[in-house]
Amino acid sequence: MENGNSVSGDKPMVMVTNDDGINAPGLRAIVRALVSTNLFHVLVFAPDSERSAASHCVSWQRVVTVKKVDVPGATAFAVSGTPADSTSLGISKKIFPSVPNLVVSGINLGCNCGYDIVYSGTVGGAREAFFHGIPSVAVSYDCYNMVGRKLDVDDFTLCAEASIPIITAMMAEIKNKTYPQNCFLNINVPREVANNKGYRLTKQGNCFYKMGWTQVTSEAQEGTTSQTKVMEIKPPENTEVCTEESALSNKEEHLVFKLDTAEPPAVDNDDTDYSSLQAGYISVTPLSALSPAEIDSVAFFKKWLSGVCEHSLIRSELSI
Numbered sequence: 001m002e003n004g005n006s007v008s009g010d011k012p013m014v015m016v017t018n019d020d021g022i023n024a025p026g027l028r029a030i031v032r033a034l035v036s037t038n039l040f041h042v043l044v045f046a047p048d049s050e051r052s053a054a055s056h057c058v059s060w061q062r063v064v065t066v067k068k069v070d071v072p073g074a075t076a077f078a079v080s081g082t083p084a085d086s087t088s089l090g091i092s093k094k095i096f097p098s099v100p101n102l103v104v105s106g107i108n109l110g111c112n113c114g115y116d117i118v119y120s121g122t123v124g125g126a127r128e129a130f131f132h133g134i135p136s137v138a139v140s141y142d143c144y145n146m147v148g149r150k151l152d153v154d155d156f157t158l159c160a161e162a163s164i165p166i167i168t169a170m171m172a173e174i175k176n177k178t179y180p181q182n183c184f185l186n187i188n189v190p191r192e193v194a195n196n197k198g199y200r201l202t203k204q205g206n207c208f209y210k211m212g213w214t215q216v217t218s219e220a221q222e223g224t225t226s227q228t229k230v231m232e233i234k235p236p237e238n239t240e241v242c243t244e245e246s247a248l249s250n251k252e253e254h255l256v257f258k259l260d261t262a263e264p265p266a267v268d269n270d271d272t273d274y275s276s277l278q279a280g281y282i283s284v285t286p287l288s289a290l291s292p293a294e295i296d297s298v299a300f301f302k303k304w305l306s307g308v309c310e311h312s313l314i315r316s317e318l319s320i
Contacts, residue, residue: 014101014104015091016031016046016074019047024050026107026156027044031044031071032157033164035073039171045087045095048067048080083121086125087128103134104137105137106140110140110143114205115206123138125138126185130184133181137184142189143155166185166187183287186273186283187285188285195280201285203272204273205275206268212260214258
């Protein structure tokens, strides 16, 4: 592992990023918790505004600006790009001279479990560090399921405190050079964090929040619906023929839609991330760059591909 900061001598360095923006309460809470341990140098490279659901998007064809900001106890920079951009810049030595020993992405507003990790910018920030051989962990808080209860800053403080034992344990393994290089961690903290049932090692499930679209009367500003009104979708009277001329004539009458969460995921098997989270456990899930296929699926396709090869001039080495 390439690392410009010694773990054995001076304090090790932890870099924090997220997808909710550098001023998000979750990021500020985890920074405060890390600083309060007096065990780490804390560096922050995070988006300058919310970049939720950015996945692993990078700013390939546009410039990214970086501005130093005040975050108590940390050296902090706001980045005009995505979570993956923020991590990539933070570990590049272009701005800060050292490479962090560990990257922490979060704390996210809302859980990141199952298939939803594909959308997650929080997970994307941690994955980018993993790509570069730097240990990383994504931390998310299941706060959106707190029905009938107002979200409080203290909730994020408790969530951060619950994450610190995992982070310090990871750092001990990094110091001993025994931390595994083939994965990064995805932590999800339950909504009743004060009454959590402890840590549970889980696997990624297959749940996800099903999305739906709502047509609105005008474009929402800054991701809000304060200036919008839901309207019923009425299909055009004549939908049989669509020509370039008709499309051009209606270009001013564009339709506007907003993405909504249609329904929450169903709880799957007991040993998965989401089911353990809903049962009150702090879910700890090792992830890799891409989730591996189930063993039975691999076995199926191994047999299937051999059948394809029997009826084709193309041969294949079934080495999976």
